Amino acid sequence: MTATTAGTTEVGGFELELSEEQALVQRTAREFATTRVLPLAAAIDRDAAIPKELLRELASLGFMGVCAPQEWGGSGLDAVSLVLALEEIFRACASTGVVMTVNNSLVCDPLLRYGSDAQKERFLKPLAKGELLGCFALSEPAAGSDAAAMRTTATRDGAGWVLNGTKNFITNGASADVAIVFAQTDAEKKHKGIAAFVVDKHGAGITVGKKEHKLGIRGSDTTQLAFDGCRVGADALLGEVGQGFRIALSTLDGGRIGIAAQAVGIARACLEDSVAYAKEREAFGQKIADLQAIQWKLADMATETDAARLLTWRAAALKASGAPYEAEAAMAKLFASDVAVRASRECVQVFGGYGYLADFPAERHYRDAKITELYEGTSEIMKLVIADDLFGKDRA
Amino acid sequence: MKILICLKQVPDSTVRVKVAPGGKDIVTEGMTWAISPYDEYAIELALEVKDGDPTTTVSVVSVGPARARDALRQALAMGCDDASLVVGEASGLGLSRALAKVVMEAKPDVVLCGKQASDDDQGFIGPALAEALSWPHVPFVTKLAGASGAVEAWRETEGGHEVWKASAPVVLTVQKSAKEPRYPSLPGIMKAKKKEIPEREIVSLNVDTSGQTLEIASLEPPPVRGGGKMLKDGDMAAIAADLVRLLREEAKVL
Numbered sequence: 163m164t165a166t167t168a169g170t171t172e173v174g175g176f177e178l179e180l181s182e183e184q185a186l187v188q189r190t191a192r193e194f195a196t197t198r199v200l201p202l203a204a205a206i207d208r209d210a211a212i213p214k215e216l217l218r219e220l221a222s223l224g225f226m227g228v229c230a231p232q233e234w235g236g237s238g239l240d241a242v243s244l245v246l247a248l249e250e251i252f253r254a255c256a257s258t259g260v261v262m263t264v265n266n267s268l269v270c271d272p273l274l275r276y277g278s279d280a281q282k283e284r285f286l287k288p289l290a291k292g293e294l295l296g297c298f299a300l301s302e303p304a305a306g307s308d309a310a311a312m313r314t315t316a317t318r319d320g321a322g323w324v325l326n327g328t329k330n331f332i333t334n335g336a337s338a339d340v341a342i343v344f345a346q347t348d349a350e351k352k353h354k355g356i357a358a359f360v361v362d363k364h365g366a367g368i369t370v371g372k373k374e375h376k377l378g379i380r381g382s383d384t385t386q387l388a389f390d391g392c393r394v395g396a397d398a399l400l401g402e403v404g405q406g407f408r409i410a411l412s413t414l415d416g417g418r419i420g421i422a423a424q425a426v427g428i429a430r431a432c433l434e435d436s437v438a439y440a441k442e443r444e445a446f447g448q449k450i451a452d453l454q455a456i457q458w459k460l461a462d463m464a465t466e467t468d469a470a471r472l473l474t475w476r477a478a479a480l481k482a483s484g485a486p487y488e489a490e491a492a493m494a495k496l497f498a499s500d501v502a503v504r505a506s507r508e509c510v511q512v513f514g515g516y517g518y519l520a521d522f523p524a525e526r527h528y529r530d531a532k533i534t535e536l537y538e539g540t541s542e543i544m545k546l547v548i549a550d551d552l553f554g555k556d557r558a
Numbered sequence: 559m560k561i562l563i564c565l566k567q568v569p570d571s572t573v574r575v576k577v578a579p580g581g582k583d584i585v586t587e588g589m590t591w592a593i594s595p596y597d598e599y600a601i602e603l604a605l606e607v608k609d610g611d612p613t614t615t616v617s618v619v620s621v622g623p624a625r626a627r628d629a630l631r632q633a634l635a636m637g638c639d640d641a642s643l644v645v646g647e648a649s650g651l652g653l654s655r656a657l658a659k660v661v662m663e664a665k666p667d668v669v670l671c672g673k674q675a676s677d678d679d680q681g682f683i684g685p686a687l688a689e690a691l692s693w694p695h696v697p698f699v700t701k702l703a704g705a706s707g708a709v710e711a712w713r714e715t716e717g718g719h720e721v722w723k724a725s726a727p728v729v730l731t732v733q734k735s736a737k738e739p740r741y742p743s744l745p746g747i748m749k750a751k752k753k754e755i756p757e758r759e760i761v762s763l764n765v766d767t768s769g770q771t772l773e774i775a776s777l778e779p780p781p782v783r784g785g786g787k788m789l790k791d792g793d794m795a796a797i798a799a800d801l802v803r804l805l806r807e808e809a810k811v812l
Contacts, residue, residue, distance in 0.1 A: 182628070183751045186635055190742050224744030237744030247744070 221292020252427025257381025269296030335385030356406035367392030378529035425498035596672025634750035635742030646760025
């Protein structure tokens with residue numbers, strides 16, 4: 163449901179003021195990101211690894227399960243607090259933010275919504291506390307945007323199941339302890355045969371592929387996961403058989419708000435780094451901040467970043483209020499990712515030749531931004547989601 | 559152990575402060591406020607005692623404008639047990655008397671103050687509060703331990719540290735230490751949200767809060783820093799000689 167018509171959504175008046183605790187979350191995340199994460203960002207990108215100690219610290223502050231209730235090991239905050247925290251972490255380091263957003267939005271969230279109490283006790287609690295790390299195994303080598311075309315199968319095995327197939331592009335694939343896995347139980351039923359499972363990733367029958375070499379977000383690991391006769395109990399089934407596709411799509415709706423927050427964080431990094439550089443760098447006898455050619459770039463960057471942030475906050479506020487937000491999340495991700503890619507291109511341009519060097523952050527932003535147009539649904543899929551909403555089509 | 563921390567909300571250290579028209583105050587509109595940094599170290603010091611002995615209670619109090627509630631909320635989110643706000647303007651001896659009244663009601667074993675507030679940098683309130691209470695006072699403390707009816711307080715000194723023993727109740731002022739103040743955790747923020755912060759007017763304390771004897775005559779921003787100078791001519795030895803000459807003759811620091 164789009165919110166362009168008055169009265170179609172209820173965010174609670176046109177209120178942009180953060181609540182006391184949201185402001186405190188933002189402040190805490192900003193201070194932590196600035197003092198603890200930002201100084202490590204260049205090394206995380208260069209070494210393609212995030213120090214375990216940093217993730218432990220994030221976990222101890224409650225960042226790995228922001229929206230899970232406290233009785234399930236989480237921080238018990240709302241979806242707006244999550245995007246506020248994510249923007250700050252992403253602003254400092256996109257790789258670290260990705261690990262956080264996947265655990266929060268793609269793993270804790272579906273466990274909270276569809277998990278049994280036993281699954282919540284066994285998996286959600288340690289995941290939300292950050293004692294375990296999760297991953298979301300949906301994409302396959304031949305099924306990306308067309309997720310319903312998946313070939314991974316789940317076959318009945320007594321009371322349990324046997325999983326067979328290969329999952330692709332799995333964020334946290336190497337480092338995760340728990341995987342949410344989607345598999346086809348009855349190919350004839352197409353998307354209505356898909357089921358979701360929550361699986362101990364260290365169990366037998368699961369092989370982690372090599373780490374992919376990526377353009378950006380290099381600190382987060384991305385791998386294949388191969389399931390070869392992987393036996394799981396009946397208690398691994400998340401929700402019901404046939405509900406898997408719905409679980410996948412609704413989880414990605416929430417995930418997209420996180421990716422929109424990533425894009426906003428990267429765009430803000432581009433803006434802040436560009437402004438700082440423009441105040442220092444001189445050309446033609448003046449600071450380049452005094453050149454209109456630079457000012458116009460920065461003004462556009464600031465405006466677009468703010469617009470992207472507002473779309474992201476709106477989608478999060480809708481999610482927090484329990485209202486439908488599928489199209490709004492798609493709009494936020496579509497727009498914010500476009501803004502991030504453009505802002506990062508202009509950031510490199512403001513830095514000039516130095517922007518092309520790894521000694522400055524601009525080229526990292528440029529590489530980190532692109533993924534936001536690709537994962538958790540490409541920009542083209544976002545448009546499909548928005549158009550489906552315009553024509554009142556249900557996608558699952 | 560029962561610890562009470564006197565906390566002041568000050569302009570955030572990352573904010574660029576502007577002098578207000580009239581030259582006697584700063585522009586506070588749109589200001590980002592924060593807990594005074596030394597008070598944050600006091601909170602950390604108290605919470606470390608609590609980490610070691612969970613029966614410890616840590617309370618915070620602030621005398622100031624209504625916005626100081628945010629600073630108290632942050633202290634609760636960091637892990638303090640309770641907070642209260644006294645709304646009103648007071649400074650110097652008047653403020654010390656107001657705090658002394660609050661302290662006498664709360665009956666803590668230890669009162670902690672930052673060694674100075676980062677806005678006016680006077681370092682006055684801690685010792686003045688001890689005086690108003692007729693309690694002992696140990697300044698510039700970095701660590702604290704309880705010891706039957708007394709406390710042991712560490713003070714950093716040149717090349718080592720001293721341990722002072724004081725009878726409780728006692729006022730300690732806290733110095734920056736190697737242990738950085740903890741961040742509020744997100745569950746801590748949710749816990750803090752549920753706590754009431756009782757508020758009362760300063761007049762309800764029935765103490766003499768006048769006693770204002772100091773007035774700011776004028777405030778000026780520091781002079782704009784001149785650009786640096788690059789010494790490039792000649793070899794290392796010549797540049798070094800040049801540098802020494804400039805430090806002595808121009809900068810006059812040698």
